[in-house]
Amino acid sequence: MNYSRFINAVSAARKPSPIRVLTAILAKSPPSMISLASGAPNPKLFPFAEATIKLRDGSKLILDEERMNVALQYGATQGQADLVNWLKDLQNILHKPPSAGMKPEAGGLDLIVTTGSQDGLSKSFESLIHAGDNVVVECPTYAGTLSALRPIGCNLLAVATDHNGMIPDSLEEIMSRWKPEDAKHSECRIPKLVYTIPNGVNPTGASLTLDRKQAIYKIAQKYDLLIMEDDPYYFLQFNKPVPSFLSLDTDGRVLRFDSFSKVLSSGGRSIQGREELLQWHYADDEYLTYEHSSDDEIVEPKEDEEEPPPPEVSEAIERLEVMVGDLLHQWGMDGFKEHIKQVVHFYQSRKDIMVNAAKKWLSGLAEWDEPVAGMFLWLKLKGINDTKKLIEEKALAKEVLLVPGCAFMPDPDAPCSYVRASYSLASDEQIDQLQSTVLHIHHQLRPGFGDSFARSSSRMIKIISVKVPLMPVNTLVILATGDLRVAIDERIQR
Ligand code: 09M
Numbered sequence: 001m002n003y004s005r006f007i008n009a010v011s012a013a014r015k016p017s018p019i020r021v022l023t024a025i026l027a028k029s030p031p032s033m034i035s036l037a038s039g040a041p042n043p044k045l046f047p048f049a050e051a052t053i054k055l056r057d058g059s060k061l062i063l064d065e066e067r068m069n070v071a072l073q074y075g076a077t078q079g080q081a082d083l084v085n086w087l088k089d090l091q092n093i094l095h096k097p098p099s100a101g102m103k104p105e106a107g108g109l110d111l112i113v114t115t116g117s118q119d120g121l122s123k124s125f126e127s128l129i130h131a132g133d134n135v136v137v138e139c140p141t142y143a144g145t146l147s148a149l150r151p152i153g154c155n156l157l158a159v160a161t162d163h164n165g166m167i168p169d170s171l172e173e174i175m176s177r178w179k180p181e182d183a184k185h186s187e188c189r190i191p192k193l194v195y196t197i198p199n200g201v202n203p204t205g206a207s208l209t210l211d212r213k214q215a216i217y218k219i220a221q222k223y224d225l226l227i228m229e230d231d232p233y234y235f236l237q238f239n240k241p242v243p244s245f246l247s248l249d250t251d252g253r254v255l256r257f258d259s260f261s262k263v264l265s266s267g268g269r270s271i272q273g274r275e276e277l278l279q280w281h282y283a284d285d286e287y288l289t290y291e292h293s294s295d296d297e298i299v300e301p302k303e304d305e306e307e308p309p310p311p312e313v314s315e316a317i318e319r320l321e322v323m324v325g326d327l328l329h330q331w332g333m334d335g336f337k338e339h340i341k342q343v344v345h346f347y348q349s350r351k352d353i354m355v356n357a358a359k360k361w362l363s364g365l366a367e368w369d370e371p372v373a374g375m376f377l378w379l380k381l382k383g384i385n386d387t388k389k390l391i392e393e394k395a396l397a398k399e400v401l402l403v404p405g406c407a408f409m410p411d412p413d414a415p416c417s418y419v420r421a422s423y424s425l426a427s428d429e430q431i432d433q434l435q436s437t438v439l440h441i442h443h444q445l446r447p448g449f450g451d452s453f454a455r456s457s458s459r460m461i462k463i464i465s466v467k468v469p470l471m472p473v474n475t476l477v478i479l480a481t482g483d484l485r486v487a488i489d490e491r492i493q494r
Pocket of ligand 1: 118119144197230258
Protein backbone atom coordinates (compact mmCIF):
# COMPACT_ATOMS: atom_id res chain seq x y z
CA MET A 1 0.00 0.00 0.00
CA ASN A 2 1.05 3.54 -0.60
CA TYR A 3 0.52 5.40 2.65
CA SER A 4 1.38 8.86 1.41
CA ARG A 5 -2.27 9.75 0.78
CA PHE A 6 -3.14 8.96 4.41
CA ILE A 7 -0.55 11.14 6.12
CA ASN A 8 -1.53 14.78 6.57
CA ALA A 9 0.71 17.71 5.64
CA VAL A 10 1.91 18.40 9.18
CA SER A 11 3.02 14.82 9.71
CA ALA A 12 4.52 14.57 6.26
CA ALA A 13 6.70 17.58 7.10
CA ARG A 14 8.17 15.97 10.21
CA LYS A 15 11.78 14.80 10.02
CA PRO A 16 13.54 12.36 12.33
CA SER A 17 15.11 14.01 15.35
CA PRO A 18 18.91 13.73 15.07
CA ILE A 19 19.17 13.23 18.83
CA ARG A 20 16.65 10.43 18.91
CA VAL A 21 18.42 8.70 16.02
CA LEU A 22 21.62 8.70 18.10
CA THR A 23 19.71 7.44 21.13
CA ALA A 24 18.50 4.48 19.08
CA ILE A 25 22.08 3.74 17.96
CA LEU A 26 23.26 3.95 21.56
CA ALA A 27 20.55 1.55 22.72
CA LYS A 28 21.91 -1.10 20.33
CA SER A 29 25.61 -0.45 21.08
CA PRO A 30 27.88 -2.65 23.24
CA PRO A 31 28.54 -1.45 26.83
CA SER A 32 32.09 -0.50 25.75
CA MET A 33 30.72 2.40 23.69
CA ILE A 34 31.65 5.77 25.19
CA SER A 35 28.83 8.13 24.45
CA LEU A 36 28.93 11.83 25.11
CA ALA A 37 25.94 12.26 22.86
CA SER A 38 23.06 11.74 25.20
CA GLY A 39 21.24 14.61 26.87
CA ALA A 40 19.93 12.23 29.53
CA PRO A 41 20.37 13.24 33.17
CA ASN A 42 22.50 11.25 35.60
CA PRO A 43 20.05 9.01 37.50
CA LYS A 44 22.39 8.79 40.51
CA LEU A 45 20.90 12.11 41.53
CA PHE A 46 17.33 10.86 41.44
CA PRO A 47 16.04 10.31 44.97
CA PHE A 48 14.23 7.06 44.18
CA ALA A 49 16.46 4.03 44.71
CA GLU A 50 14.49 0.79 44.76
CA ALA A 51 10.91 -0.39 45.05
CA THR A 52 9.18 -3.59 46.03
CA ILE A 53 5.63 -3.87 44.78
CA LYS A 54 3.36 -6.37 46.45
CA LEU A 55 1.11 -8.13 43.96
CA ARG A 56 -2.41 -9.25 44.77
CA ASP A 57 -1.41 -12.91 44.52
CA GLY A 58 1.04 -12.36 47.38
CA SER A 59 4.19 -12.39 45.23
CA LYS A 60 6.46 -9.39 44.82
CA LEU A 61 7.78 -7.35 41.96
CA ILE A 62 11.19 -5.96 42.79
CA LEU A 63 12.64 -2.95 41.03
CA ASP A 64 16.28 -3.03 42.10
CA GLU A 65 18.54 -0.03 41.64
CA GLU A 66 19.40 -0.91 38.06
CA ARG A 67 15.75 -1.36 36.99
CA MET A 68 14.77 1.74 38.87
CA ASN A 69 17.34 3.74 36.94
CA VAL A 70 15.87 2.45 33.69
CA ALA A 71 12.39 3.25 34.93
CA LEU A 72 13.28 6.83 35.80
CA GLN A 73 15.50 7.57 32.79
CA TYR A 74 14.51 8.80 29.32
CA GLY A 75 13.89 5.81 27.12
CA ALA A 76 13.29 4.69 23.56
CA THR A 77 10.43 6.47 21.80
CA GLN A 78 8.88 3.17 20.82
CA GLY A 79 8.77 2.00 24.43
CA GLN A 80 10.90 -0.19 26.70
CA ALA A 81 12.40 -2.86 24.45
CA ASP A 82 11.50 -5.75 26.79
CA LEU A 83 7.90 -4.67 26.94
CA VAL A 84 7.67 -4.02 23.21
CA ASN A 85 9.00 -7.52 22.47
CA TRP A 86 6.61 -9.11 24.95
CA LEU A 87 3.69 -7.26 23.39
CA LYS A 88 4.73 -8.30 19.90
CA ASP A 89 4.76 -11.94 21.02
CA LEU A 90 1.33 -11.49 22.57
CA GLN A 91 -0.06 -9.93 19.38
CA ASN A 92 1.37 -12.74 17.28
CA ILE A 93 -0.23 -15.34 19.52
CA LEU A 94 -3.62 -13.64 19.71
CA HIS A 95 -3.98 -12.20 16.22
CA LYS A 96 -1.53 -14.05 13.99
CA PRO A 97 -1.30 -10.97 11.75
CA PRO A 98 -0.70 -12.07 8.13
CA SER A 99 2.33 -9.78 7.79
CA ALA A 100 3.88 -10.57 11.18
CA GLY A 101 6.96 -12.29 9.79
CA MET A 102 7.81 -9.57 7.32
CA LYS A 103 10.47 -6.94 7.95
CA PRO A 104 9.12 -3.42 8.55
CA GLU A 105 10.83 -2.22 5.35
CA ALA A 106 8.88 -4.84 3.43
CA GLY A 107 5.56 -3.68 4.82
CA GLY A 108 5.62 -5.70 8.03
CA LEU A 109 4.18 -4.74 11.35
CA ASP A 110 5.52 -2.62 14.12
CA LEU A 111 4.26 -1.69 17.55
CA ILE A 112 4.67 1.29 19.83
CA VAL A 113 3.70 1.83 23.44
CA THR A 114 1.66 4.95 24.15
CA THR A 115 0.29 6.64 27.23
CA GLY A 116 -3.09 5.23 26.44
CA SER A 117 -5.37 4.11 23.70
CA GLN A 118 -6.71 7.62 23.94
CA ASP A 119 -3.21 9.03 23.46
CA GLY A 120 -2.57 6.69 20.54
CA LEU A 121 -5.90 7.52 18.94
CA SER A 122 -5.39 11.26 19.30
CA LYS A 123 -1.91 11.09 17.81
CA SER A 124 -3.16 8.94 14.96
CA PHE A 125 -6.03 11.28 14.17
CA GLU A 126 -3.69 14.25 14.29
CA SER A 127 -1.22 12.52 11.99
CA LEU A 128 -3.79 11.41 9.47
CA ILE A 129 -6.65 13.87 9.29
CA HIS A 130 -6.84 17.34 7.75
CA ALA A 131 -9.47 19.92 8.70
CA GLY A 132 -12.41 19.39 6.35
CA ASP A 133 -11.75 15.65 5.83
CA ASN A 134 -14.66 13.24 6.00
CA VAL A 135 -14.13 10.63 8.69
CA VAL A 136 -16.30 7.55 9.17
CA VAL A 137 -17.28 6.57 12.71
CA GLU A 138 -19.98 4.31 14.08
CA CYS A 139 -23.03 5.71 15.85
CA PRO A 140 -23.00 5.68 18.83
CA THR A 141 -19.30 5.67 19.52
CA TYR A 142 -16.73 6.36 22.25
CA ALA A 143 -17.04 9.93 23.54
CA GLY A 144 -13.24 10.29 23.86
CA THR A 145 -12.84 9.65 20.15
CA LEU A 146 -15.41 12.28 19.33
CA SER A 147 -13.56 14.70 21.61
CA ALA A 148 -10.31 14.00 19.81
CA LEU A 149 -11.85 14.31 16.33
CA ARG A 150 -14.04 17.38 16.70
CA PRO A 151 -11.29 19.97 17.27
CA ILE A 152 -9.53 18.83 14.10
CA GLY A 153 -12.50 20.21 12.18
CA CYS A 154 -13.38 17.07 10.25
CA ASN A 155 -16.88 16.00 9.20
CA LEU A 156 -18.11 12.93 11.00
CA LEU A 157 -20.06 10.48 8.88
CA ALA A 158 -22.08 8.21 11.15
CA VAL A 159 -22.53 4.54 10.26
CA ALA A 160 -25.58 2.85 11.77
CA THR A 161 -25.03 0.04 14.30
CA ASP A 162 -27.16 -2.66 15.94
CA HIS A 163 -26.62 -5.44 18.49
CA ASN A 164 -23.78 -6.75 16.30
CA GLY A 165 -21.97 -3.44 15.98
CA MET A 166 -21.35 -1.52 12.74
CA ILE A 167 -23.72 -2.43 9.89
CA PRO A 168 -21.71 -3.03 6.69
CA ASP A 169 -24.60 -1.99 4.39
CA SER A 170 -24.73 1.37 6.14
CA LEU A 171 -20.98 1.80 5.65
CA GLU A 172 -21.35 0.90 1.96
CA GLU A 173 -24.21 3.36 1.60
CA ILE A 174 -22.09 6.18 3.01
CA MET A 175 -19.08 5.27 0.90
CA SER A 176 -21.17 4.96 -2.27
CA ARG A 177 -21.38 8.77 -2.35
CA TRP A 178 -17.91 8.41 -3.88
CA LYS A 179 -16.40 6.22 -6.54
CA PRO A 180 -13.53 3.89 -5.56
CA GLU A 181 -11.27 5.74 -8.07
CA ASP A 182 -11.78 8.95 -6.07
CA ALA A 183 -9.27 7.55 -3.59
CA LYS A 184 -6.56 8.24 -6.19
CA HIS A 185 -7.29 11.97 -6.31
CA SER A 186 -5.80 13.84 -3.39
CA GLU A 187 -8.14 16.81 -3.82
CA CYS A 188 -11.21 14.57 -3.37
CA ARG A 189 -12.74 14.44 0.11
CA ILE A 190 -13.44 10.69 0.03
CA PRO A 191 -12.97 9.34 3.58
CA LYS A 192 -9.54 7.91 4.32
CA LEU A 193 -10.39 6.04 7.46
CA VAL A 194 -13.07 4.28 9.37
CA TYR A 195 -12.91 4.15 13.17
CA THR A 196 -14.50 1.18 14.90
CA ILE A 197 -14.67 -0.51 18.30
CA PRO A 198 -14.93 -4.21 17.45
CA ASN A 199 -15.69 -5.59 20.92
CA GLY A 200 -17.90 -4.40 23.75
CA VAL A 201 -18.59 -1.07 22.06
CA ASN A 202 -18.46 1.80 24.49
CA PRO A 203 -21.38 2.50 25.03
CA THR A 204 -23.53 -0.33 23.57
CA GLY A 205 -21.64 -3.46 24.68
CA ALA A 206 -22.00 -4.95 21.17
CA SER A 207 -19.29 -6.87 19.30
CA LEU A 208 -18.82 -7.33 15.57
CA THR A 209 -19.31 -10.82 14.14
CA LEU A 210 -16.66 -12.31 11.87
CA ASP A 211 -18.98 -11.98 8.85
CA ARG A 212 -19.36 -8.29 9.52
CA LYS A 213 -15.63 -7.78 9.97
CA GLN A 214 -15.01 -9.50 6.65
CA ALA A 215 -17.68 -7.39 4.92
CA ILE A 216 -16.26 -4.17 6.43
CA TYR A 217 -12.72 -5.16 5.42
CA LYS A 218 -13.92 -5.70 1.82
CA ILE A 219 -15.51 -2.25 1.74
CA ALA A 220 -12.28 -0.79 3.13
CA GLN A 221 -10.38 -2.50 0.31
CA LYS A 222 -12.84 -1.23 -2.30
CA TYR A 223 -12.54 2.42 -1.19
CA ASP A 224 -8.94 2.22 0.11
CA LEU A 225 -9.84 3.03 3.73
CA LEU A 226 -7.63 2.60 6.77
CA ILE A 227 -9.40 0.74 9.58
CA MET A 228 -8.68 2.09 13.06
CA GLU A 229 -9.46 -0.87 15.30
CA ASP A 230 -9.86 0.48 18.85
CA ASP A 231 -10.11 -2.64 20.99
CA PRO A 232 -9.71 -1.84 24.71
CA TYR A 233 -12.36 -4.43 25.63
CA TYR A 234 -10.64 -7.30 23.80
CA PHE A 235 -9.76 -8.88 27.14
CA LEU A 236 -13.28 -8.35 28.48
CA GLN A 237 -15.13 -10.63 26.06
CA PHE A 238 -17.72 -12.96 27.53
CA ASN A 239 -17.79 -15.26 24.48
CA LYS A 240 -15.02 -16.85 22.43
CA PRO A 241 -13.19 -14.04 20.58
CA VAL A 242 -13.62 -13.87 16.81
CA PRO A 243 -10.59 -12.90 14.69
CA SER A 244 -9.66 -9.24 14.89
CA PHE A 245 -9.37 -6.87 11.92
CA LEU A 246 -5.60 -7.10 12.41
CA SER A 247 -5.75 -10.84 11.88
CA LEU A 248 -7.69 -10.32 8.60
CA ASP A 249 -5.32 -7.60 7.42
CA THR A 250 -3.55 -8.85 4.32
CA ASP A 251 -3.10 -5.31 2.91
CA GLY A 252 -1.70 -3.42 5.88
CA ARG A 253 -4.72 -1.12 6.26
CA VAL A 254 -5.37 -1.78 9.97
CA LEU A 255 -4.07 0.29 12.86
CA ARG A 256 -4.89 -1.66 15.98
CA PHE A 257 -5.14 0.03 19.39
CA ASP A 258 -4.79 -2.24 22.40
CA SER A 259 -5.08 -1.24 26.00
CA PHE A 260 -4.04 -2.64 29.36
CA SER A 261 -6.16 0.03 31.02
CA LYS A 262 -8.89 -2.41 31.95
CA VAL A 263 -6.70 -5.33 32.94
CA LEU A 264 -3.37 -4.20 34.44
CA SER A 265 -3.44 -0.52 35.13
CA SER A 266 -5.04 2.46 33.48
CA GLY A 267 -2.37 4.07 31.39
CA GLY A 268 -0.58 1.22 29.62
CA ARG A 269 -1.63 0.72 26.03
CA SER A 270 -0.12 0.08 22.60
CA ILE A 271 -0.72 0.70 18.91
CA GLN A 272 0.13 -1.81 16.22
CA GLY A 273 0.13 -1.16 12.53
CA ARG A 274 2.31 -0.90 9.47
CA GLU A 275 5.70 0.54 10.17
CA GLU A 276 5.23 3.29 7.55
CA LEU A 277 2.23 4.57 9.46
CA LEU A 278 3.78 4.29 12.88
CA GLN A 279 6.89 6.23 11.99
CA TRP A 280 4.70 9.33 11.89
CA HIS A 281 3.71 8.64 15.45
CA TYR A 282 7.32 8.44 16.52
CA ALA A 283 7.83 11.73 14.80
CA ASP A 284 4.82 13.16 16.57
CA ASP A 285 6.07 11.82 19.89
CA GLU A 286 9.39 13.47 19.42
CA TYR A 287 7.98 16.93 18.70
CA LEU A 288 10.21 17.27 15.71
CA THR A 289 11.03 20.48 13.98
CA TYR A 290 8.86 21.27 10.99
CA GLU A 291 10.19 21.95 7.54
CA HIS A 292 8.35 23.33 4.55
CA SER A 293 7.08 20.73 2.14
CA SER A 294 6.43 21.60 -1.49
CA ASP A 295 2.66 22.20 -1.31
CA ASP A 296 2.60 23.30 2.22
CA GLU A 297 0.41 25.44 4.36
CA ILE A 298 2.71 24.77 7.29
CA VAL A 299 4.22 27.61 9.20
CA GLU A 300 7.76 26.99 10.37
CA PRO A 301 8.28 28.07 13.98
CA LYS A 302 10.10 31.39 14.07
CA GLU A 303 13.41 31.55 15.86
CA ASP A 304 12.17 33.65 18.73
CA GLU A 305 9.10 31.47 19.24
CA GLU A 306 9.03 29.17 22.21
CA GLU A 307 10.32 25.66 21.62
CA PRO A 308 7.62 23.00 21.46
CA PRO A 309 7.17 21.18 24.76
CA PRO A 310 9.67 18.45 25.61
CA PRO A 311 8.68 14.86 24.90
CA GLU A 312 7.24 14.27 28.31
CA VAL A 313 4.51 12.02 26.97
CA SER A 314 6.94 9.21 26.15
CA GLU A 315 8.93 9.61 29.32
CA ALA A 316 5.96 9.94 31.64
CA ILE A 317 5.06 6.30 31.20
CA GLU A 318 8.59 4.97 31.54
CA ARG A 319 8.13 3.98 35.16
CA LEU A 320 4.83 2.26 34.48
CA GLU A 321 6.32 0.53 31.46
CA VAL A 322 9.14 -0.97 33.47
CA MET A 323 6.71 -2.22 36.09
CA VAL A 324 4.31 -3.66 33.55
CA GLY A 325 7.15 -5.12 31.48
CA ASP A 326 8.75 -6.75 34.51
CA LEU A 327 5.39 -8.03 35.71
CA LEU A 328 4.61 -9.60 32.33
CA HIS A 329 8.01 -11.27 32.19
CA GLN A 330 7.55 -12.53 35.74
CA TRP A 331 4.07 -13.89 34.92
CA GLY A 332 4.91 -15.24 31.50
CA MET A 333 2.22 -15.71 28.86
CA ASP A 334 0.41 -18.33 30.97
CA GLY A 335 0.28 -16.09 34.03
CA PHE A 336 -1.13 -13.27 31.91
CA LYS A 337 -3.82 -15.56 30.45
CA GLU A 338 -4.73 -16.74 33.94
CA HIS A 339 -5.15 -13.12 35.01
CA ILE A 340 -7.36 -12.40 31.97
CA LYS A 341 -9.60 -15.35 32.92
CA GLN A 342 -10.24 -13.70 36.26
CA VAL A 343 -10.93 -10.35 34.60
CA VAL A 344 -13.49 -11.92 32.23
CA HIS A 345 -15.15 -13.80 35.06
CA PHE A 346 -15.42 -10.62 37.13
CA TYR A 347 -16.94 -8.45 34.40
CA GLN A 348 -19.26 -11.19 33.22
CA SER A 349 -20.74 -11.58 36.69
CA ARG A 350 -21.06 -7.78 37.06
CA LYS A 351 -22.83 -7.70 33.71
CA ASP A 352 -25.26 -10.42 34.88
CA ILE A 353 -26.06 -8.43 38.01
CA MET A 354 -26.66 -5.28 35.95
CA VAL A 355 -28.88 -7.06 33.43
CA ASN A 356 -30.88 -8.84 36.17
CA ALA A 357 -31.45 -5.54 37.96
CA ALA A 358 -32.60 -3.98 34.68
CA LYS A 359 -35.04 -6.87 34.18
CA LYS A 360 -36.32 -6.40 37.72
CA TRP A 361 -36.83 -2.65 37.61
CA LEU A 362 -36.98 -1.47 34.05
CA SER A 363 -38.86 -4.14 32.06
CA GLY A 364 -41.36 -2.38 29.83
CA LEU A 365 -39.82 1.03 30.57
CA ALA A 366 -36.44 0.58 29.00
CA GLU A 367 -34.91 -1.49 26.22
CA TRP A 368 -31.43 -2.93 26.04
CA ASP A 369 -29.30 -5.59 24.39
CA GLU A 370 -27.29 -7.76 26.71
CA PRO A 371 -23.62 -6.70 26.51
CA VAL A 372 -21.33 -9.40 25.08
CA ALA A 373 -18.13 -7.68 26.20
CA GLY A 374 -16.91 -4.63 28.05
CA MET A 375 -18.38 -2.85 31.04
CA PHE A 376 -21.41 -0.90 29.87
CA LEU A 377 -25.16 -1.35 29.59
CA TRP A 378 -26.84 0.93 27.05
CA LEU A 379 -30.39 1.64 28.13
CA LYS A 380 -33.05 3.19 25.92
CA LEU A 381 -35.58 4.91 28.15
CA LYS A 382 -38.94 4.56 26.48
CA GLY A 383 -41.04 7.69 26.18
CA ILE A 384 -38.07 9.95 26.99
CA ASN A 385 -36.97 11.92 23.99
CA ASP A 386 -33.73 13.22 25.47
CA THR A 387 -31.97 11.90 28.59
CA LYS A 388 -29.66 14.90 29.01
CA LYS A 389 -32.12 16.76 31.23
CA LEU A 390 -32.92 13.59 33.14
CA ILE A 391 -29.26 13.08 34.03
CA GLU A 392 -28.24 16.69 34.57
CA GLU A 393 -31.20 17.65 36.72
CA LYS A 394 -33.21 14.78 38.11
CA ALA A 395 -30.58 12.04 38.46
CA LEU A 396 -27.85 14.33 39.74
CA ALA A 397 -30.20 15.67 42.41
CA LYS A 398 -30.61 12.11 43.61
CA GLU A 399 -26.85 11.54 43.51
CA VAL A 400 -27.08 9.12 40.64
CA LEU A 401 -24.66 9.60 37.81
CA LEU A 402 -25.08 8.05 34.39
CA VAL A 403 -23.81 9.29 31.08
CA PRO A 404 -26.49 10.75 28.79
CA GLY A 405 -26.52 9.08 25.40
CA CYS A 406 -25.81 12.32 23.52
CA ALA A 407 -22.17 12.08 24.73
CA PHE A 408 -21.68 9.20 22.29
CA MET A 409 -23.42 10.72 19.28
CA PRO A 410 -21.49 12.17 16.36
CA ASP A 411 -24.22 14.85 16.36
CA PRO A 412 -24.24 15.96 20.03
CA ASP A 413 -27.23 18.25 19.58
CA ALA A 414 -29.63 15.58 18.41
CA PRO A 415 -31.94 14.39 21.22
CA CYS A 416 -31.07 10.94 22.49
CA SER A 417 -33.19 8.62 24.59
CA TYR A 418 -30.30 6.45 25.81
CA VAL A 419 -28.10 6.41 28.92
CA ARG A 420 -24.87 4.52 29.57
CA ALA A 421 -24.53 2.63 32.84
CA SER A 422 -21.19 1.15 33.87
CA TYR A 423 -21.16 -2.08 35.89
CA SER A 424 -17.48 -1.95 36.66
CA LEU A 425 -17.27 -0.31 40.10
CA ALA A 426 -20.75 -0.31 41.59
CA SER A 427 -21.69 -2.89 44.21
CA ASP A 428 -24.62 -5.28 43.68
CA GLU A 429 -26.74 -3.13 45.95
CA GLN A 430 -25.80 0.08 44.20
CA ILE A 431 -26.65 -1.42 40.82
CA ASP A 432 -30.04 -2.42 42.15
CA GLN A 433 -30.62 1.00 43.67
CA LEU A 434 -29.47 2.74 40.54
CA GLN A 435 -32.06 1.02 38.44
CA SER A 436 -34.86 1.65 40.90
CA THR A 437 -33.90 5.32 40.92
CA VAL A 438 -33.90 5.39 37.12
CA LEU A 439 -37.38 3.91 37.32
CA HIS A 440 -38.52 6.63 39.69
CA ILE A 441 -36.99 9.40 37.65
CA HIS A 442 -38.48 7.94 34.53
CA HIS A 443 -41.91 8.05 36.14
CA GLN A 444 -41.29 11.59 37.28
CA LEU A 445 -40.52 12.80 33.80
CA ARG A 446 -43.58 11.27 32.25
CA PRO A 447 -46.44 13.69 31.63
CA GLY A 448 -48.95 13.97 34.45
CA PHE A 449 -46.69 12.55 37.10
CA GLY A 450 -46.11 14.78 40.12
CA ASP A 451 -42.99 15.24 42.23
CA SER A 452 -44.57 13.43 45.17
CA PHE A 453 -43.58 10.09 43.73
CA ALA A 454 -39.96 11.13 43.53
CA ARG A 455 -40.01 12.51 47.07
CA SER A 456 -41.23 9.17 48.32
CA SER A 457 -37.91 7.71 47.25
CA SER A 458 -35.72 8.87 50.09
CA ARG A 459 -32.68 6.76 49.35
CA MET A 460 -29.76 8.91 48.30
CA ILE A 461 -27.24 6.85 46.46
CA LYS A 462 -23.89 7.47 44.87
CA ILE A 463 -22.87 5.32 42.00
CA ILE A 464 -20.89 4.93 38.81
CA SER A 465 -17.40 6.12 38.45
CA VAL A 466 -17.77 8.30 35.39
CA LYS A 467 -17.78 12.05 35.49
CA VAL A 468 -19.67 14.49 33.32
CA PRO A 469 -18.10 15.85 31.16
CA LEU A 470 -17.12 12.35 30.29
CA MET A 471 -13.47 12.44 29.42
CA PRO A 472 -10.71 14.34 31.09
CA VAL A 473 -9.19 16.74 28.61
CA ASN A 474 -5.73 15.44 29.31
CA THR A 475 -5.66 11.67 29.42
CA LEU A 476 -2.18 11.66 30.92
CA VAL A 477 -4.11 12.03 34.14
CA ILE A 478 -4.99 8.39 33.78
CA LEU A 479 -1.46 7.53 34.81
CA ALA A 480 -2.09 9.08 38.15
CA THR A 481 -5.21 7.01 38.66
CA GLY A 482 -3.75 3.55 38.03
CA ASP A 483 -3.71 1.22 41.03
CA LEU A 484 -0.21 0.15 40.25
CA ARG A 485 1.03 3.73 40.15
CA VAL A 486 -0.59 4.51 43.47
CA ALA A 487 0.93 1.38 44.97
CA ILE A 488 4.45 2.28 43.94
CA ASP A 489 4.06 5.93 44.84
CA GLU A 490 3.05 5.00 48.34
CA ARG A 491 5.96 2.65 48.71
CA ILE A 492 8.43 5.17 47.38
CA GLN A 493 7.17 7.92 49.59
CA ARG A 494 7.40 5.88 52.78
N1 09M B 1 -14.77 6.66 30.50
C1 09M B 1 -11.63 3.95 26.15
N2 09M B 1 -13.03 4.68 28.03
C2 09M B 1 -14.54 5.83 29.44
C3 09M B 1 -13.20 5.51 29.11
C4 09M B 1 -12.40 6.87 30.91
C5 09M B 1 -11.60 8.28 32.70
C6 09M B 1 -12.15 6.02 29.82
C7 09M B 1 -12.51 3.17 24.04
O1 09M B 1 -6.36 2.96 26.98
P1 09M B 1 -7.21 4.08 27.45
O2 09M B 1 -7.45 4.01 28.90
O3 09M B 1 -6.70 5.41 27.02
O4 09M B 1 -8.60 3.86 26.74
C8 09M B 1 -9.29 4.89 26.17
C9 09M B 1 -10.47 4.31 25.47
C10 09M B 1 -10.37 4.09 24.10
N3 09M B 1 -11.37 3.53 23.42
C11 09M B 1 -13.59 2.53 23.23
C12 09M B 1 -12.67 3.36 25.42
O5 09M B 1 -13.80 2.99 26.02
C13 09M B 1 -11.77 4.22 27.61
C14 09M B 1 -11.35 7.41 31.63
C15 09M B 1 -12.92 8.60 33.02
C16 09M B 1 -13.98 8.07 32.31
C17 09M B 1 -13.73 7.21 31.25
O6 09M B 1 -16.04 6.93 30.81
O7 09M B 1 -15.48 5.40 28.79
